[in-house]
Amino acid sequence: MRLVGSELALRRAATVAWLVGMAVLVAAVAGFFPALHGNASLNVLYADLPAALQGLLGGADLVSPVGYLSTQMFAFVAPVVLLILGMGRGAAALAGEEEDRTLDLLLAQPVSRRALYGAKAVAVTIWLTELGAVTWGVLAALDSVTGLHVGLGRLAATCLQMTLMCLAASWACMAIAAGTGRRIVGIGAVAYYLFLSYLVYGLSGAVRWLGPVRPLTVWRWYLGNDPLVHGVSVTGVGVLLAVSLVATGVGAAVFDRRDVHA
């Protein structure tokens, strides 16, 4: 636990700044809702778009509370920010230390590589949890003020699934980066996967032959059950957790076996 504390202490100032920024961003997006609410012409405009494009934009409904939050917040702004921040820390966790030549000093201590890996993974989890919690907290506080009225429980379910999706991506990013010793490899591989899988997930509603591939996308397990409407999906949470744990297991094993670059 001392190792986890050391990781958190290293980035305390940046963490506070990002959390404040995240709160402002979420409030700004949510605060925009009253301006759109009841503006049916936007929906008409949206309805004219091809189904495939609607899918890519996160849905066809922009002016209902659930539609607005789905398309503007949870299919776009919030996960993108969480992914960038989470994957950045995941990649930096070990590969960044290695590239900055600080890993030797960390590993010279009487700690095992797996323990260090675990501590770093926990620190990334705490970081994403904080970001997810801030997203939820701001939306919950503004739920009635902005007239969204989605409900704290379903907001929590969505924030939970979003955080877990970002955790899976960040831990996978950390695993690939730690396994190869290069930040950019982890970030590049996972970003590429996320982009492709977003296309697949978004288009699969309109493009029938993509349907069978849908379960291979993390987006399916994050948004597929419409958590803003139906609450938590136990399967979705389970799949995302399983992906995270497998990535970390493999990453820790590879990192434990390889030579550390000087």
Next chain:
Amino acid sequence: MGDQAPAVRAERLTKSYGRHHARGVVDVDLTVARGEVLGLVGANGAGKTTLMRTMLDFIRPTAGSLRLFGLDSVADSVAVRRRVAYLPGELGFPARLTGHQTVARFGGARRDVTAARVAALATALDLDLDRRVGDLSKGNKQKLGLLLAFAPRAELLVLDEPTSGLDPLMQRQFAAMVREAVGDGAAVLLSSHVMSEVEQIAARVALMRDGRVVTVQSLAQVMAHGRRRGRARPRDPLATPVLVAALRATAGVSEVTVAAPTPGSVEPGSAEEEGMVTFACTGDPSPLVATLATVPLASLDLGHADLEDAFFFGVGAPGATDEPDATGGAEGGSG
């Protein structure tokens, strides 16, 4: 088992990196006793850093065995690192942390790194731990690395190029810290690509070349081959041939020449120093001193024994001919 085992025992230790054999180590046999200071000398890329990092389990051996205090370097790596402190050759610190925060981050896992110990070392090294590491000079970062290595009072100190970037005063301070650690029973393994940095501190010296430990010698053995260069000018220019003849007949003295006033010569000052006799002396200098005493001299310069030269000369290893730069440009082997 561990209480009598040496600090380091490598047996036929090999690390190969696929096609890049040059970076690895090959069949290294090396023992570092407890309480001993062993210098590891070799050119850049000779395998010193690879060998040291294998001891901390950053690098896994391909073949052979490496035991520290009787513990396996891989299987018991955590137990090994509890007893070993390390100074990396390529030091990196998070720039935004202060010295104190850096010590907490990299020394916090060791119980024996106390505030009093850290403060004492910071004073000894003249290092301000309140400053951000990003604002420190290269020399001060090196001091911070040394502080981290010495703070835990480890039983084995593995120091990769410890004196690089230190001024002469701090080099002396470093030597004192090594002596103190050895006084407490610690073993010290330190590397350098320059012999002169090691000869002040180490009792034994191992030479590495192309991944192999080519020779391990006590400093006394190296000294025996130590060659010093000297220059003497007789007070009476007519005595010069006499001195030259006497020197040529003296045991251990070689390369006796009279500096001619040749403009453009590489020997500094040779143009105006007519009649200057230069020579080289290997091993015990007393016959040389006796010979010099027979002629009244106007001037005499006697250099330090060039151990670098002696060390490489003593090796006489294959590869010495195709690596003329390894001996620092000295004309090896003619005496």
